[in-house]
Structure formats: C-alpha cells, structure tokens
Amino acid sequence: MKNILVIYYSQSGQLKEIADQISQPFQKDANIRVDYYQIQMENEFPFPWDKDSFFGAFPDSFQQIPHKIIPPSETILNTNYDLILFHYQVWYLTPSIPINSFLKSEYAKKILQNKPVVTISGSRNMWALAQDKMKVLLKANQAKLVGNIALVDRNINLISVVTVVDWMFSGLKRKAYGIFPLPGVSDKEIKESNKFGTIIYNHFLDNNYSNLQTDLVTNGAVEFRHFLISMDKKANKMFKIWSKIILSNPNKKKILTKLFNYYLFVAIWVLSPIVHLIETILYPILYFKIRKQKKYYQGI
Numbered sequence: 001m002k003n004i005l006v007i008y009y010s011q012s013g014q015l016k017e018i019a020d021q022i023s024q025p026f027q028k029d030a031n032i033r034v035d036y037y038q039i040q041m042e043n044e045f046p047f048p049w050d051k052d053s054f055f056g057a058f059p060d061s062f063q064q065i066p067h068k069i070i071p072p073s074e075t076i077l078n079t080n081y082d083l084i085l086f087h088y089q090v091w092y093l094t095p096s097i098p099i100n101s102f103l104k105s106e107y108a109k110k111i112l113q114n115k116p117v118v119t120i121s122g123s124r125n126m127w128a129l130a131q132d133k134m135k136v137l138l139k140a141n142q143a144k145l146v147g148n149i150a151l152v153d154r155n156i157n158l159i160s161v162v163t164v165v166d167w168m169f170s171g172l173k174r175k176a177y178g179i180f181p182l183p184g185v186s187d188k189e190i191k192e193s194n195k196f197g198t199i200i201y202n203h204f205l206d207n208n209y210s211n212l213q214t215d216l217v218t219n220g221a222v223e224f225r226h227f228l229i230s231m232d233k234k235a236n237k238m239f240k241i242w243s244k245i246i247l248s249n250p251n252k253k254k255i256l257t258k259l260f261n262y263y264l265f266v267a268i269w270v271l272s273p274i275v276h277l278i279e280t281i282l283y284p285i286l287y288f289k290i291r292k293q294k295k296y297y298q299g300i
C-alpha cells in the first residue's frame with residue numbers, strides 16, 4: 001500500500017477542484033491511499049474579502065510572516081507519505097499566508113522531510129517569483145521538489161485584474177459587470193488537469209521523476225509570459241520597500257496601507273502597460289535572455 005498526501009488551501013474552492021482532478025488517477029488505484037490535508041488558520045481570512053482585510057494582508061504576505069495554523073491531524077503527522085501534491089495560491093507575489101504559515105510551522109518538516117513534492121499553483125498569473133520563494137521554503141524543510149504545475153487565468157493581464165478583483169470582493173466566480181470573461185483558471189483547464197495527474201502517476205509507478213517536469217511542460221503545465229516575469233521582478237523590489245515601511249510604522253498602518261493601495265492602482269493601470277510596450281519593442285534584443293528565463297521558470 002502506497003500513501004499520497006494532497007496538501008491545499010483554497011478560499012473559493014478552485015484549488016480543491018484542481019486537487020481533486022490531479023489526484024484522480026491515484027484515487028482510482030486500489031493500492032494507493034490518498035489523504036487530504038486542508039491547511040486551516042486559527043483566524044481565517046475573509047472570503048469574500050473587504051478592502052481593509054485585502055490590503056491589510058499585504059505586509060505579512062510579502063514579508064512571509066507566519067500566522068497560527070490549526071495543527072494537522074495525528075494521522076497526517078504520523079503517516080510516511082510516498083508523494084506529496086502541494087497546492088498553493090499566490091498572495092502579493094508570494095505563497096499565501098496560510099501556505100507560508102504551514103511551511104514555517106513545526107509540522108512541515110515532519111510531513112515533508114525527504115519526500116518527493118509536486119507543487120501546483122492556481123493564481124491570477126504572477127506566480128514565478130512566488131515559486132522561487134516556495135523552493136526556498138521546501139528546501140528549508142528538506143523536501144525534494146520533483147515537479148511544478150502553474151495554472152493561471154489565461155486572459156489578458158489587465159482583464160484578469162478586473163475579473164479576479166471582482167471575484168475576490170464578491171466571492172462569486174461570475175462574469176464581472178456582465179461583460180468580462182470568467183475569472184481564474186478556466187473550467188476546461190480545471191477539468192483537463194487530471195492529465196497532469198496521469199503523468200505524475202506514471203512517474204510515481206516507475207519511481208523515477210527525472211523526466212517528470214519535461215513531460216508536464218510538454219503538456220502545457222507551465223504558462224510562461226515573459227512580460228509578467230519582468231513585472232513580477234520590478235514589483236517585488238517595490239513591495240519590499242512598501243512592506244518594510246508599513247511594518248515599521250504600525251501606528252500609521254491605516255494611512256500607509258491606503259497609500260499602498262493608490263500605488264498599486266497606478267502600477268497596474270499606468271506603469272504595467274508602459275513596461276509591456278517597452279518589453280515588446282525590446283523583444284528581439286532580449287531574445288536570448290527571455291529564452292534562458294523560460295527554461296528556468298519551466299524547470300524546477
């Protein structure tokens with residue numbers, strides 16, 4: 001009997017749907033037990049979000065400050081898992097507070113140490129530098145990253161800003177204002193994500209993960225948009241400054257968070273289109289750099 005652990009956190013349920021699809025081939029095998037571990041916070045974040053909570057979560061998210069989690073069950077803590085499917089979402093270019101809190105808890109090493117882990121993110125579209133942070137957290141827990149899947153909202157960047165914000169603040173995966181496309185990872189892509197499960201399952205049976213990432217990428221598991229990596233890098237630099245200022249002035253948190261909100265609006269609606277335009281013009285000059293970046297972010 002082999003044991004698989006599916007770790008996830010999800011406010012809307014999107015990542016749970018993805019987790020169900022990806023674990024399907026394992027669930028169908030009578031010789032495999034599949035356990036689920038849903039990370040739970042002592043103080044849950046609201047869903048739908050309100051403005052104060054949404055922007056208030058920024059400094060702790062970005063600076064990766066852990067919050068208290070409810071301990072995993074004894075069964076999960078005491079089972080020796082053969083593979084871990086680790087689903088996470090990105091908050092402020094960083095693994096979300098619940099994910100970060102688990103990975104920095106005393107339980108993470110007990111569950112993850114020396115275990116093969118496949119990471120699966122379900123984000124708006126800026127996941128790349130968060131995955132770099134995820135790698136650091138997994139390494140600190142001595143886990144072995146063997147594969148990565150990055151599922152995103154495939155719409156144009158600014159369209160997904162409108163639709164994902166509407167989703168987060170209404171709690172409904174609906175067509176914003178009746179005219180925009182649906183937010184998040186598309187239903188089709190969620191339904192078809194069991195194909196990634198089959199790929200992982202086959203490597204699991206062979207007990208050989210050396211070509212797993214290549215097989216996943218060949219089947220569309222990692223979307224790469226060079227402009228988004230560039231924005232991700234620039235925004236990380238600015239977020240570092242903003243989060244430090246907010247955290248070191250707790251008595252001015254409210255006003256500073258409001259200013260950060262305005263900054264974010266300008267960065268998204270004014271600066272990002274300019275950066276996009278410049279990057280498009282410079283594409284031929286940056287060609288080899290972009291190719292290298294693609295190889296890196298589609299790897300593990």
Ligand SMILES: Cc1cc2nc3c(=O)[nH]c(=O)nc-3n(C[C@H](O)[C@H](O)[C@H](O)COP(=O)(O)O)c2cc1C
Binds near residue numbers: 013016
């Ligand atoms: C506070 C907050 C910040 C977010 N920041 C990002 C981000 O920086 N990059 C990104 O691609 N998605 C971002 N998202 C979207 C999430 O990654 C995710 O797609 C969405 O919250 C749905 O996840 P769920 O499974 O928890 O419902 C953010 C969402 C929230 C609530």
